[in-house]
Every structure is written in structure tokens, then in C-alpha cells.
Amino acid sequence: MNTIQSESITNFRSKYRSTLGLLANGPVMLIQQSQVAAVLISPDEWNQLQHYKRLAELDEQLRMVQQGNYQTQEQIEQGLRERGLL
Numbered sequence: 001m002n003t004i005q006s007e008s009i010t011n012f013r014s015k016y017r018s019t020l021g022l023l024a025n026g027p028v029m030l031i032q033q034s035q036v037a038a039v040l041i042s043p044d045e046w047n048q049l050q051h052y053k054r055l056a057e058l059d060e061q062l063r064m065v066q067q068g069n070y071q072t073q074e075q076i077e078q079g080l081r082e083r084g085l086l
Helices: 009-014 016-025 043-066 073-082
Strands: 005-008 028-032 035-040
Touching: 005 009, 005 016, 009 016, 009 028, 016 028, 016 035, 043 073
Parallel strands: 005 028
Antiparallel strands: 028 035
């Protein structure tokens, strides 16, 4: 997708089904008073974002281990739970 999709809040209220159909082509910005009020993404994109967050956390943990800062498996899992990533 090369262009950013957008829809006004007013149109979204009356045509939400067609707006949700746009999600197949990527995120949709909802505009209110010329400002972005929200961004809609598909469930697949949401899951992908969550996956990237988990990878980033694991990468940070690896960096800490490489610096000699070790955590137990329980500590790592607790940190992931606190961030809503597990």
C-alpha cells in the first residue's frame, strides 16, 4: 500500500462496514476535526505488532545477558507478563 487510508469519524459512524473492509489494504486513520483520532488495524496486523514487541523484549534480554546481567526464566516471563506480552 502506497497511500495512507483515512476516513472521517462521521463517515465511519454511518459506513463502518465499508471502512472495516479497507483494512484488507492496510491501516485506516480516523480523522476528527482535521486531527488523527485513531488508527484502525486488522487483527493480523495487531498480532504481528505483538510479535515484534516480544522480539524486542527478547533482544533486550539477550543484550543484558551479553553484558553479564542475567535473569531467571521466571523473571523474564514475569517481565513479559507485566508488559502484556505473554
